[in-house]
Amino acid sequence: MSDLKIRAAGVDDLSEIVAMLADDPLGAGRESPDDLAPYRAAFQRLAEDPNQHLMVAVRTGRIVGTLQLTVIPGLSRRGSTRSVVEGVRIHADERGSGLGTRMIQWAVDESRRQDCQLVQLTSDATRADAHHFYERLGFVASHVGFKLAL
Template sequence: MLTGLTFRLATPEDLPEIISMLADDKLGAAREKKGLSVKYLQAFEKIQQDPNQELTIAELNGDKVATFQLTFIQYLTYEGGLRAQVEAVRTHSAYRGQGIGTRVFEYAINRAIEKGCHLIQLTSDKKRPDAIRFYEKLGFRCTHEGMKLKLS
């Protein structure tokens, strides 16, 4: 049981640890920059000002152990439905394998329900087979074929 695990919205003071978690694997290390750049600060400011964005920190007994971002997307289909997109999910490498990821998703799913979403979705790089298996274990299914076009 993970007693002491709490969730809260991130603050600017959390950014160095969030960036560190994002960069703490092979794929993240190739795309993230170490340190707190102006671009990270500008992005955080935009996220913080947007009521449809939540950048969340999970803490265990005061240690920052996980992070994720929820985006609430309003659209016309499903009779004007609302969906949640979960991205940038990371558990600190020192805390993996302890059930924190499961608790993170329980929290994210409950937030989506509270906001009135009918669906929660995510993408995962195909180079992360362990993450994909984890998401499938939680009940996520590959129901659509995702496509991306890299612009820069």
């Protein structure tokens, strides 16, 4: 993996990022790779917020993974700062290669660098393989998550 680079995403990376977001049964039903306008607007909001880190993994000039890391200052846990990992996707050709581990390790290291005391993430209840992956990396399924669509 010496040829791998994890870097901040640029607006020119959006089509490849969205394609990875759409490349699974859940993403296929909620992403729109043919219309990048809403993703460009979202990217602009992310780019303006210093607590948002949209990252891509690049190997030999090709984007092969992505994730978003959000740093959240808070009052709970004695004023702890936490980070949230979202939108983790690995290109189909790279799954099982160790890239996911490398990207999550980047997120954990960056969280430490930013003085976070907790790294958290959610994973859809149907993604059993992802749950096992995160548990192997030391994450604990400690909470029940709730969502309200608006």
